[in-house]
Amino acid sequence: MIKYYSVNGKIVTKEEASLGINDLSILRGYGIFDYFLIKQGRPLFFDDYLDRMQHSAKSIGLPLPFSRQELKQQIYDLIKANDLEEAGMKLILTGGYSEDGYTPTTPNMLILVATLPSYPLTHYTEGIKLMLHEYHRTFPTVKSINYLMGVNLIPQMKAVGAEDVLFHFEGHIHETTRANFFIVKNDDTIVTAGEGILEGITRKKTLELARKCYPVEERNLKIDELQTAKEAFISSSTIQVMPVVQVSETTIGNGKPGRVSQHLRQLFRELEKEYLSALLV
Ligand SMILES: Cc1ncc(COP(=O)(O)O)c(C=O)c1O
CATH class of the missing domain: 3.20.10.10 (D-amino Acid Aminotransferase, subunit A, domain 2)
Known part of the structure; x- marks a missing residue:
């Protein structure tokens, strides 16, 4: 059972995890994400996905609020907290809380976990x-x-x-x-x-x-x-x-x-x- 997510570097319960309604991802759809699989409790092709996350963030001018090492640690901590064997993990970087509802500010970083989808x-x-x-x-x-x-x-x-x-x-x-x-x-x-x-x-x-x-x-x-x-x-x-x-x-x-x-x-x-x-x- 997935119990925890991560919001701006802090592990919180799914129920506690939240994002304010002034975030630019909600107001203007401004944000990026990446998605990778956890198998046998390990992120698959981890560095490839983190490279792409970095590329996406840079391309739309949003600074990643954590170093790669910090991000990796947060992901490992989340795997541990949820005792994950197999799951999908989503890193989301948003445009942040915007005063004028248009200009990006300090991004919010969310890490969500979900069960793996299966196909017939x-x-x-x-x-x-x-x-x-x-x-x-x-x-x-x-x-x-x-x-x-x-x-x-x-x-x-x-x-x-x-x-x-x-x-x-x-x-x-x-x-x-x-x-x-x-x-x-x-x-x-x-x-x-x-x-x-x-x-x-x-x-x-x-x-x-x-x-x-x-x-x-x-x-x-x-x-x-x-x-x-x-x-x-x-x-x-x-x-x-x-x-x-x-x-x-x-x-x-x-x-x-x-x-x-x-x-x-x-x-x-x-x-x-x-x-x-x-x-x-
Ligand atoms: C538009 C688009 N193209 C291609 C892919 C496949 O990418 P990946 O193999 O990294 O999952 C995705 C994945 O979500 C996508 O959204």
């Missing part, structure tokens, strides 16, 4: 459907708290039986609302957008693994390339690697999860195990 096994064995939507996130490399478009599209997405929305803009595919997107061409080349995206940590790890076995291209991915793709998949911290078999009206390849996607899913799961066992040494 059939998503992996049969693949999922995505729904196309024309949109490009502002500050794409920043993990901002703004998910306005994605959340707004939930009813439409459900109506067509899609699991996520795939954003494209000016003929190019970027990413889904909460995951990176890849296609596999007939010659096993893996293609994913090279810019204009959130650089997912799962994407980074998956590409490192993929490069050992397949050609990889990080470049503009044309929407037309979906027509001839043999496979497609998405990646994120919670879903790892998940096959995509349909994008709006287009069936990908033969409509079944492909060999390359399944191989990468397997490699990613092994990497996670290796990472965790290396921490125990």
Whole structure:
């Protein structure tokens, strides 16, 4: 049972944890976050996520109120207080309490813990459907708290039986609302957008693994390339690697999860195990 969160460096009960209503995250949606998994009581790929958190904070001009070492200590303390084995942890940095309701001030830093989401096994064995939507996130490399478009599209997405929305803009595919997107061409080349995206940590790890076995291209991915793709998949911290078999009206390849996607899913799961066992040494 998750009992504690952290607010500005102090561990407090979930009930006590609060943020004032003048915070710029509430007034203007100004804030960033990051999200990583705790497995076997340890943060997974910890430094990669902290690097990205730092990048996001810097990009929108919010100073992180704690050093990396302090932040790590707070996270370890929170793991201990909650006696966590498996969980998702969210670091949130907000624009702070703003006198004029517009100008950022001293940021507030929250650390939230939640149980890990789980997905039906059939998503992996049969693949999922995505729904196309024309949109490009502002500050794409920043993990901002703004998910306005994605959340707004939930009813439409459900109506067509899609699991996520795939954003494209000016003929190019970027990413889904909460995951990176890849296609596999007939010659096993893996293609994913090279810019204009959130650089997912799962994407980074998956590409490192993929490069050992397949050609990889990080470049503009044309929407037309979906027509001839043999496979497609998405990646994120919670879903790892998940096959995509349909994008709006287009069936990908033969409509079944492909060999390359399944191989990468397997490699990613092994990497996670290796990472965790290396921490125990
Ligand atoms: C817009 C967007 N792209 C990609 C990702 C995947 O990133 P990661 O693999 O680090 O979870 C996320 C994760 O939340 C996201 O919000």
